[in-house]
Amino acid sequence: MIQPSHHRPIVLVVEDEPLLRxxxxxxxxxxxxxxxxxxxxxxxxxxxxxxxxxxxxxxxIDMPRGIDGMKLAALIRDRWPPIHIIVTSGHVADRNVRLPVDASFFGKPYDERQVTKELHRMAAVAQREVPGL
Known part of the structure; x- marks a missing residue:
């Protein structure tokens, strides 16, 4: 396993479209x-x-090969409960999204300021949950 080597929080971006990623x-x-x-x-x-x-x-949310972003979010919540999740979609309205506990949704195009604010909120919570990261 790769261990933390620095103090900036790490975010895994999962997106099948290269330009959007x-x-x-x-x-x-x-x-x-x-x-x-x-x-x-x-x-x-x-x-x-x-x-x-x-x-x-x-x-x-929309990704190829069977596992979409919603299934990924559910899998993360089951296997890695401390990880925070942001889900996005340009095709699904927020009222149609059933998120795992402690996950957030942003429709595309999303407001970058709002996403940044949520990233910082999640990182602060993660810092309290796992000090030193």
């Missing part, structure tokens, strides 16, 4: 976080299984 990574980094990238939920699970320092996952 690049934009989300830029948002995360501009907000003061380190970003890891996954092109689908399968890759995201592999990354989560190999690291202990990820505190937030930022995932799109």
């Amino acid at each position: 690049m934009a989300a990574v830029g948002l995360v980094e501009d907000a003061g976080f380190d970003a890891l990238e996954a092109c689908d939920a399968t890759e995201a699970v592999r990354i989560l299984e190999s690291r202990t320092d990820i505190r937030i996952v930022f995932t799109d």
Whole structure:
């Protein structure tokens, strides 16, 4: 397992569209976080299984290969309960999204200031839950 090597919180960005993933990574980094990238939920699970320092996952709902962002969010909540989750979609309205406990939803196009604020809120909670990260 890869252990934490620095003090900036790490956010795993899961997005199958390369340009949207690049934009989300830029948002995360501009907000003061380190970003890891996954092109689908399968890759995201592999990354989560190999690291202990990820505190937030930022995932799109619509992804290929069977596991969408909602299934990924549920899997994360079951296997890695301390990880905070932000779910996004340009095709699903927030009233139709059934999120796991302690997850947030943002419709696309999302307000970057609101997402940044939520990332910081989640990071502060994670810091209290797991001091030293």
